[in-house]
Amino acid sequence: MGGELGVGESVIDTLRLTAEEASGLLERGEVSAAELHRAYLDAAALRNDELNVYLRTVDDGAEGATGVPIAFKDVVSTKGIETTAGSKILAGYRPVFDATVAARCKDAGLSLIGKTNMDEFAMGSSTENSAYGPTRNPWDPSRVPGGSSGGSTAAVAAGLAPWALGSDTGGSIKQPAALCGVVGLRPTYGTVSRYGIVAFASSLDQIGPIAKTVRDCARLYGIVAGRDPCDTTTVELPEPVAVPEAEDLKGLRIGIPKELNEAEGIEAGVSEQVNRALDLARELGAELGECSLPRSVEFGLPCYYLIAPSEASSNLARYDGVRYGLRSTPNGDVRAMYDRTRHDGFGDEPKRRIMLGTYALSAGYYEAFYGQAQKVRTVIRDEHAAAFEQFDLLVSPTSPTVAFELGARTANPLAMYAADLLTIPSNLAGLPGLSIPCGVSDGLPVGLQLIGRQFAENLLFRTGHALERALAFDYVPERYRTR
Amino acid sequence: MSASWEPVIGLEIHVHLKTRTKMFCRCPVAYFEPPNTQTCPVCLALPGSLPVPNRLAVEWTILLGLALGCEIAPRAIFHRKNYFYPDNPKGYQVSQYDEPLCVDGRLLLPGPDGDSEVGIVRAHLEEDAAKTVHVGGAEGRIHGSESSLVDFNRAGTPLVEIVTAPDLRSAEQAKRFLQLLRQTVVELGISDAEMEKGSLRFDVNVSVREEGEAELRTRTELKNMNSFNFAAKGIEREVRRQIEIYESGGTIEQETLHFDPGNESAPPLRSKEEAQDYRYFPEPDLVPLEPERELVERLRGELREPPAERIRRLEAEVGFALAEGLVTSGRDDLYSRTAGDRRVVANVLMNEFAALGEDASAADPTALGEAIAHRSDVSPDTFREAVAASVSDPASVSEIVSARAISDVGELDPVIDRILGEHESQVEAYRGGKEGLLGFFVGQVMKETGGNANPKVVNERLREKLNA
Numbered sequence: 001m002g003g004e005l006g007v008g009e010s011v012i013d014t015l016r017l018t019a020e021e022a023s024g025l026l027e028r029g030e031v032s033a034a035e036l037h038r039a040y041l042d043a044a045a046l047r048n049d050e051l052n053v054y055l056r057t058v059d060d061g062a063e064g065a066t067g068v069p070i071a072f073k074d075v076v077s078t079k080g081i082e083t084t085a086g087s088k089i090l091a092g093y094r095p096v097f098d099a100t101v102a103a104r105c106k107d108a109g110l111s112l113i114g115k116t117n118m119d120e121f122a123m124g125s126s127t128e129n130s131a132y133g134p135t136r137n138p139w140d141p142s143r144v145p146g147g148s149s150g151g152s153t154a155a156v157a158a159g160l161a162p163w164a165l166g167s168d169t170g171g172s173i174k175q176p177a178a179l180c181g182v183v184g185l186r187p188t189y190g191t192v193s194r195y196g197i198v199a200f201a202s203s204l205d206q207i208g209p210i211a212k213t214v215r216d217c218a219r220l221y222g223i224v225a226g227r228d229p230c231d232t233t234t235v236e237l238p239e240p241v242a243v244p245e246a247e248d249l250k251g252l253r254i255g256i257p258k259e260l261n262e263a264e265g266i267e268a269g270v271s272e273q274v275n276r277a278l279d280l281a282r283e284l285g286a287e288l289g290e291c292s293l294p295r296s297v298e299f300g301l302p303c304y305y306l307i308a309p310s311e312a313s314s315n316l317a318r319y320d321g322v323r324y325g326l327r328s329t330p331n332g333d334v335r336a337m338y339d340r341t342r343h344d345g346f347g348d349e350p351k352r353r354i355m356l357g358t359y360a361l362s363a364g365y366y367e368a369f370y371g372q373a374q375k376v377r378t379v380i381r382d383e384h385a386a387a388f389e390q391f392d393l394l395v396s397p398t399s400p401t402v403a404f405e406l407g408a409r410t411a412n413p414l415a416m417y418a419a420d421l422l423t424i425p426s427n428l429a430g431l432p433g434l435s436i437p438c439g440v441s442d443g444l445p446v447g448l449q450l451i452g453r454q455f456a457e458n459l460l461f462r463t464g465h466a467l468e469r470a471l472a473f474d475y476v477p478e479r480y481r482t483r
Numbered sequence: 484m485s486a487s488w489e490p491v492i493g494l495e496i497h498v499h500l501k502t503r504t505k506m507f508c509r510c511p512v513a514y515f516e517p518p519n520t521q522t523c524p525v526c527l528a529l530p531g532s533l534p535v536p537n538r539l540a541v542e543w544t545i546l547l548g549l550a551l552g553c554e555i556a557p558r559a560i561f562h563r564k565n566y567f568y569p570d571n572p573k574g575y576q577v578s579q580y581d582e583p584l585c586v587d588g589r590l591l592l593p594g595p596d597g598d599s600e601v602g603i604v605r606a607h608l609e610e611d612a613a614k615t616v617h618v619g620g621a622e623g624r625i626h627g628s629e630s631s632l633v634d635f636n637r638a639g640t641p642l643v644e645i646v647t648a649p650d651l652r653s654a655e656q657a658k659r660f661l662q663l664l665r666q667t668v669v670e671l672g673i674s675d676a677e678m679e680k681g682s683l684r685f686d687v688n689v690s691v692r693e694e695g696e697a698e699l700r701t702r703t704e705l706k707n708m709n710s711f712n713f714a715a716k717g718i719e720r721e722v723r724r725q726i727e728i729y730e731s732g733g734t735i736e737q738e739t740l741h742f743d744p745g746n747e748s749a750p751p752l753r754s755k756e757e758a759q760d761y762r763y764f765p766e767p768d769l770v771p772l773e774p775e776r777e778l779v780e781r782l783r784g785e786l787r788e789p790p791a792e793r794i795r796r797l798e799a800e801v802g803f804a805l806a807e808g809l810v811t812s813g814r815d816d817l818y819s820r821t822a823g824d825r826r827v828v829a830n831v832l833m834n835e836f837a838a839l840g841e842d843a844s845a846a847d848p849t850a851l852g853e854a855i856a857h858r859s860d861v862s863p864d865t866f867r868e869a870v871a872a873s874v875s876d877p878a879s880v881s882e883i884v885s886a887r888a889i890s891d892v893g894e895l896d897p898v899i900d901r902i903l904g905e906h907e908s909q910v911e912a913y914r915g916g917k918e919g920l921l922g923f924f925v926g927q928v929m930k931e932t933g934g935n936a937n938p939k940v941v942n943e944r945l946r947e948k949l950n951a
Binding site for chain 2: 075077083085090093095096097099194195196197198199201202203229230231232233310311313314316317318320322323324334335338358361362363366370
């Protein structure tokens with residue numbers, strides 16, 4: 001089956017079309033913004049039933065839009081459009097305001113195609129924790145797309161959106177981008193506004209772009225990044241976003257952290273593809289060397305699973321049935337209402353993390369858990385800083401494995417948590433990371449993670465773009481390719 | 484054996500800042516507006532909303548800290564205080580915990596028997612909760628009510644919490660401290676600190692111990708006091724209760740006494756103090772506050788002479804009680820601008836206006852000075868009228884005191900003669916030694932002249948004629 005859909009005179013192949021190419025079509029007047037929007041809705045009509053990418057689509061004729069349509073992960077508040085964060089507790093909740101990133105996309109002329117599925121409150125690595133059913137991987141629908149931004153990455157991979165926004169706390173953009181064969185950027189903490197983003201773990205949450213190419217990623221990042229007076233943790237970008245052109249890597253010093261590349265559980269097929277990409281990097285002029293992040297990798301996961309649930313336990317306290325969202329009304333007082341509402345409204349994973357976090361913040365345990373984790377976070381930051389004294393970039397696989405079968409890890413939270421083993425350390429350090437597809441193993445995409453210094457997004461784009469050209473990865477899932 | 488008991492009192496005072504907008508959003512700080520009309524995504528805690536601190540509120544907290552002799556922390560952070568309650572929309576209150584803006588201050592508290600110093604443990608900035616209204620059931624309390632409604636207008640109002648050391652030793656002293664603190668806040672222009680509005684609230688911690696004991700004993704907490712006088716009564720009552728318990732061999736349990744602000748005579752409800760675990764942790768949505776030294780010094784430069792020093796200065800002129808009254812009612816400036824005998828001026832400002840039900844602070848000092856200058860020339864009624872006019876119509880004061888004071892002997896003598904003629908028996912009695920009757924004759928003359936005779940002249944003429 002082909003992905004070509006006729007619209008009027010023009011033919012829009014949403015599977016292949018990049019956002020940049022779509023912009024070109026619009027600029028040359030070959031299609032209208034409304035036609036483009038319609039093409040993606042048509043594609044969704046064709047493939048969404050199988051994939052469960054969109055929780056809802058927006059069929060407003062792309063009114064007022066002049067640019068390329070986009071999909072938002074359902075953590076992004078959209079005025080008047082239901083925003084659930086994949087949770088039953090927010091069913092029916094329609095924000096009265098746009099998130100800053102949504103407003104910036106609107107201002108740039110982008111129309112919203114729809115809101116994408118996700119693990120509930122972004123807690124998960126497979127999009128199976130959604131209250132609205134799992135999303136399936138476009139490369140193989142028996143497998144997960146990764147998570148928690150699996151809806152957004154699958155939408156881009158399946159041609160249901162040219163680009164999308166996701167959110168990344170422990171790896172929720174990078175890991176599903178890897179598993180779906182698309183490009184995803186987790187930006188430096190503080191470069192993209194969190195205002196209007198349903199919070200999971202405030203000190204780690206970042207919104208970032210997902211696209212078919214690095215250049216598209218850079219363009220979308222350029223639209224959403226920059227200081228927002230509504231989010232005091234944001235900063236002005238030190239330099240404007242540069243859409244990458246160069247195709248060589250001359251003089252670039254790439255560090256290969258031993259522990260991130262040799263960690264237990266990394267599949268041989270994954271290592272093979274990553275090594276192939278590193279060989280290409282060398283051919284393009286980069287200097288490669290080994291380095292070490294021992295404590296980051298050993299303590300990253302436990303540190304993350306103290307900090308993120310602690311913040312989440314507090315961030316999720318507002319879902320109490322008083323003002324919006326679900327309210328269960330048992331007999332009894334307000335306490336009974338709280339208990340029942342939260343019992344009925346939250347799935348297992350948010351409940352698990354609320355309990356973990358509440359425990360870690362409790363009197364008598366705070367120092368040993370949350371306090372200690374903050375200290376470890378400083379150690380991780382310092383360890384990365386030391387590595388960046390020798391290298392411009394660090395590389396590793398994004399995910400230890402390719403996409404796994406649906407249900408394979410749902411019974412074992414620790415196995416699920418291990419999916420983020422390689423993305424979590426640099427996230428804790430507040431550093432930007434780009435995942436680009438670097439090959440296929442067992443017919444499934446493999447992702448390469450590039451980690452930069454704070455605010456080094458432009459270097460990530462430049463490197464990612466050069467490698468992308470050299471790798472010549474075909475981002476259209478094999479099963480959708482026309483002969 | 485009856486020991487000598489010493490009350491130990493500490494205060495926690497909450498003051499609303501009168502900034503134009505709330506602590507973390509741009510909603511207006513407004514009282515008495517229709518419910519839920521002063522709200523936005525931030526103060527309703529809609530998903531994804533984030534706080535942005537009110538810069539002026541931070542500056543005013545620093546200003547207050549300086550006025551209370553505190554050190555201003557070079558780096559302060561906000562913490563989340565986590566608890567579930569319908570008036571707490573986020574499920575946490577943004578407050579300050581172990582790194583507050585202002586620490587380690589002291590306020591000099593002048594007293595009738597000398598000064599004392601009250602330690603200020605800390606002053607920190609936080610956001611107020613919404614207001615819960617309980618419908619049905621008894622007296623608006625949650626217990627027994629049918630339903631509860633929440634008004635989020637107040638949610639997010641900037642609030643400074645001031646915590647004193649347990650340095651107060653009597654109900655009277657606690658009341659004087661509260662008055663002085665209130666005046667300090669009002670003079671800084673950062674709050675109207677009105678208890679009726681809820682812009683000033685406080686809790687009291689009370690314990691007692693035997694004189695000379697170094698350790699603190701178990702305290703109880705008094706909540707919902709609606710006036711300084713009520714607080715003083717509540718403290719006295721609680722001190723007596725604790726002493727009685729100790730003297731009969733009992734022990735004090737740590738508990739909270741909830742007073743009913745609507746009914747002062749109702750006995751307080753008692754509740755066990757639950758060891759609440761608020762799971763404080765640094766608020767990750769906000770960056771640390773790092774007040775620049777220049778800002779702190781600029782604010783320090785804005786401070787005027789503290790109320791305590793003004794009380795001590797005025798004490799020499801009018802005695803402690805009047806001095807304290809003038810300063811803590813904010814009338815000492817008017818006092819210093821009003822001419823006349825110092826004690827008389829102070830008395831008029833503190834007592835005469837109160838009797839008249841007029842607001843002394845609105846008086847015109849020149850007009851008031853004129854009224855006071857003629858106090859002995861006019862009848863008490865006329866004087867009061869002139870004092871009242873110094874507020875309502877200052878220009879009329881000189882007319883009142885001059886026109887109404889009949890000092891002309893030619894006009895008064897015929898009246899006096901007629902009255903003496905009509906009361907021959909009293910005249911005889913006076914002359915026989917009952918000199919107290921002079922007041923009777925003065926009263927008759929005043930009555931006859933419609934209160935307009937100059938009492939000094941009337942006295943003189945009567946004495947002269949009666950002693951003739």
